[in-house]
Structures are given as C-alpha cells and as structure tokens.
Amino acid sequence: MNTTTPARLSWLSGEVRSWQAAGLIADDQADAILAGYAAGRRLSLVRLLLAVGACFVGIGVLWLVAANLESLSPTARVVLVATVWLAALAGGEVLHARSAPAPVVGAVRLLAALLVGALVFQAAQSLQVPAYEPFLLACWAAAALVHAYAAGAVTPLLVGVVTGTVYTLWAVLGSAPSELALVLTLATVGLAAVGLAAVHDARTPEFARAWRLSGVGLLLLSLVVAAIPGLDLGADAPPLDLVVGLVATALLVGAGLLVGDRLARAELLGGLAVLAVGAGLVVWQVGTYAASDPSSQDVVRAIAGLAACATAAVGAAVVGTWRESTALVALATVALVATTALQAFTVFAPVLTGAWLFLLLGALLVGVGLGFDRMRRQVAAAL
Numbered sequence: 610m611n612t613t614t615p616a617r618l619s620w621l622s623g624e625v626r627s628w629q630a631a632g633l634i635a636d637d638q639a640d641a642i643l644a645g646y647a648a649g650r651r652l653s654l655v656r657l658l659l660a661v662g663a664c665f666v667g668i669g670v671l672w673l674v675a676a677n678l679e680s681l682s683p684t685a686r687v688v689l690v691a692t693v694w695l696a697a698l699a700g701g702e703v704l705h706a707r708s709a710p711a712p713v714v715g716a717v718r719l720l721a722a723l724l725v726g727a728l729v730f731q732a733a734q735s736l737q738v739p740a741y742e743p744f745l746l747a748c749w750a751a752a753a754l755v756h757a758y759a760a761g762a763v764t765p766l767l768v769g770v771v772t773g774t775v776y777t778l779w780a781v782l783g784s785a786p787s788e789l790a791l792v793l794t795l796a797t798v799g800l801a802a803v804g805l806a807a808v809h810d811a812r813t814p815e816f817a818r819a820w821r822l823s824g825v826g827l828l829l830l831s832l833v834v835a836a837i838p839g840l841d842l843g844a845d846a847p848p849l850d851l852v853v854g855l856v857a858t859a860l861l862v863g864a865g866l867l868v869g870d871r872l873a874r875a876e877l878l879g880g881l882a883v884l885a886v887g888a889g890l891v892v893w894q895v896g897t898y899a900a901s902d903p904s905s906q907d908v909v910r911a912i913a914g915l916a917a918c919a920t921a922a923v924g925a926a927v928v929g930t931w932r933e934s935t936a937l938v939a940l941a942t943v944a945l946v947a948t949t950a951l952q953a954f955t956v957f958a959p960v961l962t963g964a965w966l967f968l969l970l971g972a973l974l975v976g977v978g979l980g981f982d983r984m985r986r987q988v989a990a991a992l
Contacts, residue, residue, distance in 0.1 A: 683735035697721035722765035725752045746776035784848035788840035796884040799827030801858040807865030807873035828883045829944035835887035836914030918948035
C-alpha cells in the first residue's frame with residue numbers, strides 16, 4: 610500500500626468518484642484503486658529513529674577513523690572500513706530487492722553514504738594526505754552522489770548535497786574569505802540545486818524534491834546572512850572557484866528554464882532575484898555600522914533586508930503550498946523568524962534594551978507569524 614498526504618488522497622478520491630459517476634470505471638475498480646493508498650505522514654517516528662541511528666553509527670565509524678585506530682596497520686584500517694562500507698552498500702540494495710520497509714532501506718543506504726566518507730578519509734590518511742583538505746569532502750560528495758543515482762536513493766543524495774555544499778564553501782572562503790563571497794556562494798549553490806530540481810521534475814520527482822528543498826534552504830540562508838548589517842566586502846577579487854561555480858550555475862539555470870514547467874521557471878527566476886538582492890544588500894554599505902549607535906541609514910538598510918527576506922519567505926511558502934511540501938513552508942517560516950530576530954538584536958538593541966527589546970521582538974514575531982499564516986491559508990484556499 611502506498612502512503613500519500615491527506616490532501617493528495619482527498620484529491621484522488623474525488624477524481625476516482627467522478628470517474629465512477631461518469632461510468633469510466635466500475636465500482637469494484639474504484640474501490641481497488643483507493644484501497645492501494647492510505648493517508649500518512651512522510652516523517653514517522655520509526656523513520657526518524659532509523660535515520661538518527663544510522664547517523665550515529667556513521668559518525669561513530671568516522672570517529673574511529675579520526676582516532677587513527679593505532680592498533681591496526683594502515684592497510685588493515687582501510688580494509689576494515691571498506692568491508693563495513695561494502696556490507697552496508699550491498700545490504701541496502703538486498704533489502705530494497707526484497708521489498709523491505711522503506712525506512713529500513715533508507716537508513717541502511719544512509720549508513721553506506723556516511724561510511725564512504727570514512728573510507729575516503731582513511732584512505733587519505735594511509736596515503737599521507739592531510740586530513741584538513743577540502744578535496745576529500747569533494748571525493749565524499751562525489752561518491753555519495755554516484756551511489757544515489759546508481760541506486761535511485763534519496764538519502765545518499767542528501768549526504769552528497771550536504772558534503773558538496775560544505776566543500777564548496779570551504780574551497781571558496783579558503784581562497785578569498787569575505788561575507789560577500791559567503792553570500793554569493795550560498796546563493797549560487799542554492800540556485801544550482803533549484804536548477805537541478807527543475808531538470809529532475811519529469812523523470813525523478815523524489816530527487817527533484819530533495820534538490821529543491823536544499824536549494825531553497827540555501828537561498829533563504831544567503832538572504833538571512835546578507836541582511837546582517839556591517840558585512841565585509843573583502844579586498845580580494847572573486848576566487849576562481851566562485852567564478853566556475855557561477856558559470857556552472859548559469860548552465861543549470863538555462864537547462865532548467867528549457868525543460869522545466871511554468872512553476873519551475875518561476876522558482877529559477879526567483880532564485881536569480883535572491884542572488885542579486887543578497888549581493889546588493891552586502892554591497893549596500895551605508896557608512897561604518899556602529900552597533901552601539903546605529904544611524905537612520907542603518908535602520909533603513911535593516912528594514913530593507915527584513916523586507917527582502919519576508920518577500921523570499923512568502924515566495925517559498927507559496928511554492929511549498931503549491932507543491933504540498935510542508936518542509937518548504939517550514940523553511941520559509943524559520944528564515945523569516947531568524948531574520949526578524951537578528952535585525953531586532955543587531956539594529957534595535959541599542960535603542961530598546963532589556964524588557965522593551967523582548968517586548969518588541971515578541972510583538973514582531975507574533976505579527977509576522979499571524980500575517981504569514983494568513984497568507985499561507987489564502988494561497989492554499991486559492992489553489
């Protein structure tokens with residue numbers, strides 16, 4: 610039996626009953642169709658526990674690798690970690706072939722994606738490669754992505770996205786550390802992920818959901834960071850890694866605009882706007898920001914940053930409501946709350962101290978929350 614959201618099951622029931630009333634299908638066929646679906650939540654307690662357990666096991670293996678396993682030779686350490694990784698890799702596919710419960714298969718595949726990172730670091734250690742080398746994260750991300758696409762598995766894809774994002778940030782900021790580079794990197798990786806989501810929509814919707822969730826989250830995070838006052842532009846020119854990333858992202862955006870539907874194109878255009886606005890907020894330096902005595906221009910910039918984040922959050926909530934993704938709506942809410950809190954403590958704290966600051970922040974959060982929820986309900990009703 611397939612599990613789907615209550616909203617989708619309600620829609621399907623209405624469609625099936627309308628086909629039945631029109632005589633397109635018989636009564637027993639309608640009942641058979643509906644009997645194959647049940648309403649449920651995507652994130653069950655069992656799925657959560659299995660995922661957390663797999664993460665703990667994977668982190669434990671990584672910890673053992675970091676501890677160097679002095680009692681074993683370098684070759685024995687590599688063989689041991691490789692054996693455990695291969696067992697998890699093969700075990701996940703065997704369980705999938707035997708139609709094991711999806712949470713169990715996902716947890717074992719997640720464990721394999723974490724263990725391949727342990728194998729990469731252990732092999733690098735045996736080859737005398739420094740542990741603090743971002744290239745190792747790139748190898749980990751590539752191995753996890755290959756696993757994801759070879760097995761059609763979402764959990765290794767998530768591991769690959771996280772490690773790949775960390776590698777990109779490390780590589781870019783290691784070359785030219787600045788807040789502008791940080792904002793541009795977050796937005797670039799996020800926009801590239803949204804472009805990949807548009808490419809995957811038609812054939813692999815599960816991968817599209819994972820790429821879209823990651824991309825929207827990174828785009829919103831870039832705006833939250835850009836809204837912080839007093840950011841540094843940096844004296845160095847944009848590093849080559851960032852330039853290459855921008856070119857690759859432009860190609861992915863072009864591919865998404867070509868093959869994506871109308872909503873996917875709107876998401877890509879919104880992502881481009883977020884990148885441009887985020888860079889503009891960082892460049893918008895209104896004198897030297899003074900935390901103890903912000904000027905009126907600083908307050909205007911803070912309000913502009915909050916308005917930009919609110920607009921992006923509303924857009925993400927609309928997309929989440931349209932696609933029936935509670936995760937996207939939750940990301941939009943968290944981004945809006947984080948920006949409101951940051952602006953309150955960085956800009957208004959010198960003016961309103963103590964209890965007054967918390968009263969203002971509480972009132973802002975309540976007002977923003979009520980308005981945001983009302984907007985989301987209106988969009989849901991319109992759809």
